[in-house]
Amino acid sequence: MQVLDLAGTEQGSSQAHLLLKLHKNLLNVRLTEELLAERYREQEMRTPAHFGSGQEAVAVGVCVALRQTDAVFSHHRCHNHYLAKGGSVYQLAAELYGRADGCSGGRGGSVHLTAPEQGFIATSAILGEMTAVAVGAALSFRMDRSDHVAVTFFGEGAMDEGAFYEALNYASIKKLPVLFACENNLYATESPMSVRQAPGTELCERVRAFKVDAIKLDGNDVLEVYRTAEKAVAQLRRGEGPVFLECMTYRWREHVGPHFDDELNRTYRTREEVERWMRHCPVKRSEQRLVELDICTRDELDALREKMHAEIAATIERARDAPWPNVSTLFDWT
Amino acid sequence: MRQLTYAQALSEGLCQSMERDPAIFVTGIAVDYPSGIFGSTTEAAKRFGPDRVFDAPAMENALTGIAVGAAAMGKRPVIVHPRNDFMFLSFDNLINLAAKWRYMFMGRAGNVPIVVRAVIGKGWGQGATHSQSLQAPLAHFPGLSVVMPAFPSDAKGLTIAALQHESPVVILEHRSLYSTCGEVADTFEATPIGKANVVREGTDVTIVGTSFASYEAVHAAEELGKHGVSAEVIDLRSIRPLDEETVLASVKKTGRLIVTDTSWELCGVVSEIAALAAEKAWPHLKAPVIRIALPNCPAPVSAKLEEAFYPKASTIARAAFKLLGRDQNLIGDWSREDNFKGPY
Numbered sequence: 001m002q003v004l005d006l007a008g009t010e011q012g013s014s015q016a017h018l019l020l021k022l023h024k025n026l027l028n029v030r031l032t033e034e035l036l037a038e039r040y041r042e043q044e045m046r047t048p049a050h051f052g053s054g055q056e057a058v059a060v061g062v063c064v065a066l067r068q069t070d071a072v073f074s075h076h077r078c079h080n081h082y083l084a085k086g087g088s089v090y091q092l093a094a095e096l097y098g099r100a101d102g103c104s105g106g107r108g109g110s111v112h113l114t115a116p117e118q119g120f121i122a123t124s125a126i127l128g129e130m131t132a133v134a135v136g137a138a139l140s141f142r143m144d145r146s147d148h149v150a151v152t153f154f155g156e157g158a159m160d161e162g163a164f165y166e167a168l169n170y171a172s173i174k175k176l177p178v179l180f181a182c183e184n185n186l187y188a189t190e191s192p193m194s195v196r197q198a199p200g201t202e203l204c205e206r207v208r209a210f211k212v213d214a215i216k217l218d219g220n221d222v223l224e225v226y227r228t229a230e231k232a233v234a235q236l237r238r239g240e241g242p243v244f245l246e247c248m249t250y251r252w253r254e255h256v257g258p259h260f261d262d263e264l265n266r267t268y269r270t271r272e273e274v275e276r277w278m279r280h281c282p283v284k285r286s287e288q289r290l291v292e293l294d295i296c297t298r299d300e301l302d303a304l305r306e307k308m309h310a311e312i313a314a315t316i317e318r319a320r321d322a323p324w325p326n327v328s329t330l331f332d333w334t
Numbered sequence: 335m336r337q338l339t340y341a342q343a344l345s346e347g348l349c350q351s352m353e354r355d356p357a358i359f360v361t362g363i364a365v366d367y368p369s370g371i372f373g374s375t376t377e378a379a380k381r382f383g384p385d386r387v388f389d390a391p392a393m394e395n396a397l398t399g400i401a402v403g404a405a406a407m408g409k410r411p412v413i414v415h416p417r418n419d420f421m422f423l424s425f426d427n428l429i430n431l432a433a434k435w436r437y438m439f440m441g442r443a444g445n446v447p448i449v450v451r452a453v454i455g456k457g458w459g460q461g462a463t464h465s466q467s468l469q470a471p472l473a474h475f476p477g478l479s480v481v482m483p484a485f486p487s488d489a490k491g492l493t494i495a496a497l498q499h500e501s502p503v504v505i506l507e508h509r510s511l512y513s514t515c516g517e518v519a520d521t522f523e524a525t526p527i528g529k530a531n532v533v534r535e536g537t538d539v540t541i542v543g544t545s546f547a548s549y550e551a552v553h554a555a556e557e558l559g560k561h562g563v564s565a566e567v568i569d570l571r572s573i574r575p576l577d578e579e580t581v582l583a584s585v586k587k588t589g590r591l592i593v594t595d596t597s598w599e600l601c602g603v604v605s606e607i608a609a610l611a612a613e614k615a616w617p618h619l620k621a622p623v624i625r626i627a628l629p630n631c632p633a634p635v636s637a638k639l640e641e642a643f644y645p646k647a648s649t650i651a652r653a654a655f656k657l658l659g660r661d662q663n664l665i666g667d668w669s670r671e672d673n674f675k676g677p678y
Contacts, residue, residue, distance in 0.1 A: 071407065104440050107438050107440050108438040108440070112438045114442050114443040121406055121443055122439060122443045124430070129399060129426060131396075132395070132396040132397075132400050133399045133400070133402050133403035133406070133427075133431070135400050135403060136399060136401060136402055136407075137407045139404050140404040140407035140408065140409050141407065143359070143404075163399070163426065166391070170391065170393065170396060170397075332440075333436050333437045334437055
């Protein structure tokens with residue numbers, strides 16, 4: 001299993017090191033999310049969950065460009081960001097199972113994750129809410145004269161909310177170190193962009209009207225996301241004001257729950273559209289790059305995937321067996 | 335002891351807290367103007383400068399979220415709404431997020447100790463959307479503390495307490511109280527959150543009030559004294575947590591209860607206190623509880639209609655006479671002098 005160790009040795013070039021780091025992170029997010037989604041069908045994780053399969057490259061590309069001390073805030077589809085920033089698989093699974101070992105002690109559920117020791121601060125199920133919170137964290141960093149940055153992940157649906165623009169405007173006025181990371185997956189629940197935006201709308205143009213730098217990119221290419229985020233974060237640390245990234249990506253499963261569209265005869269997206277995006281899979285593209293650049297062989301990648309799959313499956317199983325919260329703690333932390 | 339106005343007391347509580355805790359900052363519309371929230375932030379702006387007291391756009395929702403984010407990173411933000419009514423725009427971040435943050439992340443993501451100050455308007459044509467007071471909807475939600483100082487000493491003490499509290503606190507201030515005077519200690523002392531105050535002791539009837547209604551209740555009690563009625567006045571000070579013990583002890587003593595508040599009856603503070611008495615002091619009640627609140631319509635603007643809309647100190651006194659079986663016609667129609675000058 002040379003490939004597993006390559007990242008830590010001198011034989012890996014810095015490029016290979018980076019690509020492997022991104023790939024392992026991607027794989028951890030993908031496998032965890034897919035395994036959780038399958039177990040979710042058993043009706044034992046009693047918390048509405050918005051699975052992020054297909055969108056991993058945005059979370060990973062951005063989070064790998066950050067330091068541990070940078071603060072990340074996310075939305076209802078937050079597992080990807082939590083994991084990419086270093087949140088524990090065990091604590092995520094335990095949270096979904098409502099167990100005491102969950103990252104929020106079983107009080108938050110799928111949409112209220114936290115891993116503060118990793119700089120993953122909080123998430124919320126209300127669209128656009130965390131955008132302001134990230135701006136507030138950035139205000140605090142500015143007051144402390146630190147060079148930390150705050151990141152807010154959100155879907156393009158959050159840009160239908162007024163609060164989003166209040167927060168964007170404020171970050172612009174104060175030139176705060178906030179990265180606005182938009183995951184444009186084309187649908188807000190099942191509502192397409194065509195009913196939510198005037199024809200010809202470009203979200204980046206909207207954002208530029210607030211005098212904020214805006215970049216549209218391929219959100220299914222982890223390297224492109226990483227490189228773009230790295231530059232943006234450097235700009236933030238220099239105090240040059242916020243940056244908006246519109247990362248084009250696609251959600252594979254239903255809005256909330258573990259199913260694929262065809263399992264429930266959902267018709268808001270065509271099968272062709274879904275399949276086209278699935279061929280554009282961030283994990284496959286990352287694997288292809290690693291093989292083309294001779295960083296790993298197919299066999300090594302398969303072995304890596306199998307090993308991680310087994311580890312994550314065992315971790316999720318362990319979380320299911322974790323103890324329930326003690327009922328006597330119901331009123332704690334009020 | 336020296337006298338301060340309510341506005342001066344708010345200012346002193348804020349400045350003394352800011353001296354001691356560098357994490358405190360103040361923001362909101364016009365907090366750094368020379369007029370600084372009716373004089374309550376002027377001194378802080380002068381002493382602590384634009385790094386700690388600064389203006390903000392009208393964005394009540396995002397501003398609250400920004401306060402939450404800053405608080406999660408260790409700050410103690412104070413945000414100010416010059417009128418309560420604008421706070422409706424902040425309910426998402428205030429109620430969906432700030433109130434639940436500590437609980438739903440089990441304290442691991444911090445406690446977000448934000449302080450939200452909001453001013454209740456009254457009279458001089460403030461009208462339907464500049465005179466509401468939001469204690470009932472706010473106090474409904476676990477996770478928020480809601481306090482309503484009625485007297486200058488508590489304006490200072492509750493400000494200090496809010497700025498030491500471990501979770502979000504809403505301070506509902508009353509515009510008509512800003513120029514009222516009272517004794518205020520110059521020491522740095524918190525008024526405990528969740529503790530009502532027996533402002534005046536009495537034996538015949540208990541009057542429980544909030545904010546400006548407590549101020550009117552004291553006046554009513556003074557007048558009732560002239561008629562040989564001994565009224566006990568309890569200023570709730572804190573709506574959540576609610577000090578049941580102080581209210582119940584008084585009701586058990588007097589057997590008669592009047593509750594008066596700055597908002598409406600239905601699902602309101604007056605109803606909550608009436609329910610408390612019915613549940614836990616029933617055998618002690620000698621008469622039905624009387625609730626004095628706003629009539630069931632939005633606040634009108636016309637001076638003539640306003641005059642009919644707001645309950646007065648004499649409304650409270652008449653209620654006491656009714657409970658005691660006395661002739662209510664002996665009570666005239668009077669109120670505290672309101673020296674509020676328009677427009678805002």
